[in-house]
Amino acid sequence: MTNSEFNWGIIAPGRIAHNFAKALTVVPNARLYAVASSNRERAQAFSQTYACNRIYDNYQALIDDPNVDAIYIANPHRFHFEWAMRCLLANKPVLCEKPLTVTAKQTQTLIELAKQQNTFLMEAVWTRFLPAWRQVSTWLSEKRIGELNVLRSSFSFKATRDDNDRLFNKDLAGGALLDVGIYNLTMSQFALQREPETILANGLIGKTGVDERTSVILNYNGISSEFTCGLNCTLENQFILYGDKGSITIPTPFWAATQAILRVDGEPECMIELPFRATGFEYQIEEVMHCIARGELQSNIMPWQDSLNTMKTMDAIRAQIGLDYPFV
Template sequence: MSKTYNWAILGCGKIARKFATDLKLCPNARLYAAASRSLESAQSFASELGFEKAYGSYEEMVNDPEVDVVYIATPHSHHLEHALLCLNHQKAVLCEKAFAINSKEVGLMIEAARRNKTFLMEAFWTRFQPSFLKVLEIIHSGELGALKMVHSDFAFNAEYNPEKRLYNVDLGGGSLLDIGIYPIFMSLMALGKPSEIKTMARFCPTGAEESIMMSFSYPGGEIASLVSSFASYSSTQTEFSFENGFVRLNRRFYTPTSLTYWKNWEEEKVITFEKGAGFGYELEAAHVMECLDAGKTESDWMPLNFSSDLMEIMDWVRKDAGIVFPKHD
């Protein structure tokens, strides 16, 4: 029987609020502590969502011996600092994506996790959605033949505000780390690491990349066409093209969604997946606790070498596109 784990939230923003709301759906999760740079912010978050404690500094939180696992929800630019703080205090960590700013930072996080024999996982919630698991099942079954192409897009029209995180290069701003990571994730899960990458990017006045098109090619001749943008809306779908058909994760492919399946001139089938009570974050939280129950320091479903490969590809994309984060590069 699973033990009850005391969860702490590090960073009390929008994504943390969604995650904490879903955490309530896990019977073995105790909403224990909320931590922010501001005690007032932490207290407000804790009061709203039902956490028992509030801390006005992250250092206070990690020094609480009752904290078992920490969800890090700060900007990408601070993930290294906050992950190291938690790991060096032997607190299990679920760190929001992108894992960090670059491969060097990811390497330091992984090194700290292994040195401290402490659990670390990138919070890639899509990996645990039933719709995505069905796609992986179809790919591995070979029922549609060999997978030849992946097309994935993620775009929305974000108000341009140079002060906000999305457009602030000091905070890892730009569409790539924020939403471009999803199409790249899809291609990496389906096709592995590419052998060649070509990009085309559009930049805004702050120096942040606003839109990017990415073309990946693979040793076996497969290709991937990937797009992310803050300039316009897109269908936000991912299509997997096989020798004998296709599978499409429909709109909002990164969440619990529907799937369109077509094979050999047969009629298209739409497979729907029942939406749970939450947003979908409870699935990754439950997985983390299953790993902790088993005494694991990393996930078999979202292993650290996968997160390392994912960031390595994004570094390659950034180099080709000329995307620079001055405080980190």
């Protein structure tokens, strides 16, 4: 890595990777250097769109490229663990799409490996780094709505029915919880800074064996976080935090928030509007680069313990709703 350029590599240039590549264009000193895909034509098309220097038709070749400073992993959930592990073994810093892994045991393994290899690792929960959510965090720390009592959120949409798509594919760790419910959960943990004490969940398992709707009540020592995630209908998809003095509303889509509304004693007090500079992924990219420049192995905004807590909670939810994956 030079003082002037930070070379990113992308593993798996699918839908979400486009948001990452577009965001790189507004991050100072960052560039898309290499992309790897099992489909060379896809890698070629992606590299042409984003002026990428190198393309590879296998992931390991990208990992072995000495000019790659960090790797963004964007393949289906099932494969996150394997390829994050391979990156860490090669001492390549990792930003891996959520969920970091499929189980808490896998996440713990990656954390221990990152420590052993002295190599940066972060789950790519872009929502935590958005300016609107950073303002929400400030309001909470200032006790603007008093003591938190209830969190309510939803992330549910009517997905196009395709049993081979990763959303419905059990072999790829599909389903609503891991794909979208993780946002409800990780942002609850972001607000409350701890694991829930108790978990109550119910879900609808569809014909392909994945959850097409999951509803959860989490108890954080008297504070309740209630959410529904799903693939079979569209809900309000906002996130509301209720305190004893007021509330904070993050309008739909809360996971891609550009607004937040603070109400005190039932009256609107402040509404902030903070649009993205690009796709919104730029803020987590900058965090990774800053952490690596400072020699840090993890981010204090998206620390390893939070990723582990999220996975432990999702393991418990999956057990309650009868969702298992054959490869773990």
